[in-house]
Amino acid sequence: MTNNETNLQFRLAARPVGMVKDSDWQQVSEPLRPLADGEMLVKVLYLSLDPAMRGWMNDAKSYIRPVAIGEVMRAGGVGVVVESKSPKFAAGDHVSGGVGVQRFWIGAADDKSASFHKIDPRLAPLTTYLNTLGMPGMTAYFGLLESGQPKAGETVVVSGAAGAVGQTVGQVAKQLGCRVVGIAGGKEKCDFVVNELGFDACIDYKGGSVKDGLKQHCPQGVDVYFDNVGGEILDTVLTRINMKARIVICGAISQYNNTTAVKGPANYLSLLVNRARMEGIVVFDYADRYHLGVAALGKWLKDGKIKSKEDVVQGLENFPSALNMLFEGKNFGKLVLQVAEA
């Protein structure tokens, strides 16, 4: 055991109003305690930073309980087992699970809320397990297939196209034979989405009219819209949907820091005119089939048919500013915080 190490943690100090401020966090350093039987110590290597984390900080009913004041901030991540008193994991194992925003995770190896599972760094880089082979990839894969139900030849539009979920949604839709149009912020992201990820087109919402972009790039209308952003973009896409279109509500990053009411989609009656559907998805619902998603996406990754793009920021001490990058549209690919050298 690394006795002389201390565990730096970010705990929730206050419920944020609007954008998260430094004062909403409390940094705590505490010494590592010895392990009890059945416990293990995990050294955190990478943390996954996700838009959903903003929601977990609110004291509101949601699909998961809020993080309590004084509690270590919830986060997924990958790490390496340093010491284990459980037969489930051995020192040296690489694991993925709910490690929290801290240098070390310590607890029962079979802790349900952490839900650790082994990962193999020889099959894919560790950060890929937080992206295409992790929660964002599962969200994209199952959300698109089960709720979006795209058919070959249909047009699929995805917002947050360069982000964690969006990048995989678009690439999977291409594999299924769809026309794929992304929406992202800035020329650099849009170029990446088209040139590197193989989308048919990408609309730069910062550089022009999304409505005009949809008219130009979706001449046959929109059959599936995978929404990560909400707000004005959702409302605009609603004006371009086809009969029997499917809108997958995966997130609404434009609304997460609102201090006023969420902007509802004023054009929702387009659902009526077009006999269309809007459905919310949460990745946990597919947990019993993650292995199928990992197998499919892993095969496409291995065959070079899809790519996993991460944006890695260094240093646990930079967690507060790194998290806010998500809401400023500053990350380019899945945002990952490197906590320690692998």
Place this chain on the structure above:
Amino acid sequence: MTNNETNLQFRLAARPVGMVKDSDWQQVSEPLRPLADGEMLVKVLYLSLDPAMRGWMNDAKSYIRPVAIGEVMRAGGVGVVVESKSPKFAAGDHVSGGVGVQRFWIGAADDKSASFHKIDPRLAPLTTYLNTLGMPGMTAYFGLLESGQPKAGETVVVSGAAGAVGQTVGQVAKQLGCRVVGIAGGKEKCDFVVNELGFDACIDYKGGSVKDGLKQHCPQGVDVYFDNVGGEILDTVLTRINMKARIVICGAISQYNNTTAVKGPANYLSLLVNRARMEGIVVFDYADRYHLGVAALGKWLKDGKIKSKEDVVQGLENFPSALNMLFEGKNFGKLVLQVAEA
């Protein structure tokens, strides 16, 4: 042929802004013309007045083309064939179809947009063919079953509960073994819905808080919400839905006369939290199966298990004020305008 009759018609004079004004209509009287081969003359007996008519008056893309300026206002109705030069219908036949807001319909017996079919006044009162056995009944039956997909024991909430569609939605849901809660305006309507139609409860949105009513009457939450009204009520129901709830978007009568933007459902992210679905329906999609809906509803009517409640206003000349009753919540049951004695 009734040679000395003239045909009073209501034609669209102007596209209304907000509530429909008398000046939006042009009353035209024209003599009846002789029939060509294949044509028939129908004397209109009852007109169906529907919220959807407000939408047809707007020059906007929808599920059906707008009524043109100068055109006879579109309306469904029932009538009796006065004269026929078509083998399809004979004088004395009672028919239902798109007769328009006028005393007489004249044209090809197989006119597709009018889409006449015979009805039997011995099986049910003529007005029932504009309600439970007509478009509202078909909307309720197929919309509830196919999009709402209620299961026995689930809680179904329907707005506009005393209206044409709502009354049948609730009664069918009761037949399926659901707990049924209506939302309607005023104590009289709510009492009717509970005491005459057999709903489990009805929330008077004019007499109290819909949110409190939902808490009280839907202790197990809402599994299916059949929405005829939109606006604040939709937003409130969204806060009470269960996991995997289905929201059927049938109409949005609260928004049809808006001069400002439609109010989108600000609580739409409840769809995400609850993995719920919101889907638009249009009755025409079920046209090839209307006979199945008529058979099912007709059987329940005959067995006294459901009721068909119409609110009959007298006189074609009262069409403009009668139509506006819908948007003032003044009709009690399916609104029908009697044009002539049966």
